Amino acid sequence: MEKDADGFYTPVAAAAASASDAGEEKRAPNADLIKSTFEVSVTLADQQGDPNSPLHSIKTFEELGLHQDLLKGIYHLGFSKPSKIQERALPLLLANPPTNMIGQSQSGTGKTAAFVLTMLSRVDFTKNTTQAVCLAPSRELARQIMSVVVNMGKFTPVQTEYAIKDHILRDSGPITAHIVVGTPGTMYDLMRKRIINVAGIKVFVLDEADNMLDQDGLGDQTLRVKNMLPRDHLQILLFSATFPDHVRTFASKFAPAANKIELQKEELSVTGIRQFYMDCKNEEHKYDILVRLYALLTIGQSIIFCQYKHTADRISARMTAEGHKVASLHGAKDPAERDTIIDDFRDGKEKVLITTNVIARGIDILQVNMVVNYDLPLMYERNTGNGGEGGHFDKPDIETYIHRIGRTGRFGRRGISINFVHDKRTWLQMEQIEKATGRKIMRIETNDVDEMEEKMKEALK
């Protein structure tokens, strides 16, 4: 991938420029923004011409009713044609009067641009007050969304601010940024303390909406934020690759009378991701196999998902001690460290990232061509007996599986996912995943490194 000066935009510069334009030297809003490598591969053109592809569109961006300054931003990012979700959603999102939207489209098909363009289109830049807020489940995703806002808004005077932990200086005054992106806990805090003035907010976006609304996840915090917002004239946008049935009903209440773009069950994951499994003998064997895969993991970049933080730490410490270069990231690390780890990975300084579900959703790093489910994603189920005390992890978490493997195969690229199974229980869990997603998971022999290599290289061709 070539990184020429034009195709490799550094949001830091734009953020600093927009901060100083507004005479706001004190709080450079996006000073820690990541570099984004918005590279577009030639194969995309073919896929965008295929009517069955989620990247297909018959319209151009010009036909979608976007402002000239936003079209410039889009082309600056190297986008030439909209994807299906962008083509279908944008005219509905931009129509007046504003209507709510529940938008579902496979991982890596460009949902972010759809809601970012809506926020940028709805902001009145003559008013220095917050008009659009966007919530995401992790700081990593919030920072990534912000880089899209800054990049797409490069030719607009947009002012932005974060609502993520440890970002806002304690003595900082009220936020006047047009668009605020963050995680629900911090967003709520800033609204409650009136650092964010909610009166002018007219767009409320939930990325990874099913996760943000889930009562077992961030549902309570998200609802608290919503209750702070003006009730009239608020356009609510919910986007995700998955909307399981138990969230769908709540989503419809949360965003009443919404336009809906939905996927069928069999369309949930993109076809460019080839799925494999490896039959390991036991937990220790899983580790051995991972180490044997190391050379393959570093051909491009890879993400290894574990169920627990301590597993991620343990295997990364062990691999590091054995001379391999890996990084680990999870929610118990402090925010500054998390930012450095993900930025280094994004920049390709680290090739293998061992992590938990914290980055299972939304993270867009085009060079990631392999995802390993070291542990399959499992759902916490509360016990039904004994007054509901306690619970256990036994059922596969289908949605998280879809999001995890979706960290590869972005926007038509090829990718591989490998699941480690090691006993009857994990085998059955994988079978359930296969059934629920309707996609075959192929076996790869664990003791034949050549076969492994051959199959994987073929899958990436």
Ligand SMILES: Nc1ncnc2c1ncn2[C@@H]1O[C@H](COP(=O)(O)OP(=O)(O)OP(=O)(O)O)[C@@H](O)[C@H]1O
């Ligand atoms: N019209 C387009 N042309 C070319 N590239 C695009 C286009 N729209 C989006 N992209 C690129 O495709 C990639 C995936 O987009 P995005 O991250 O928005 O996916 P998503 O649908 O939000 O996925 P997820 O469900 O995993 O969050 C990004 O790198 C983005 O820059």
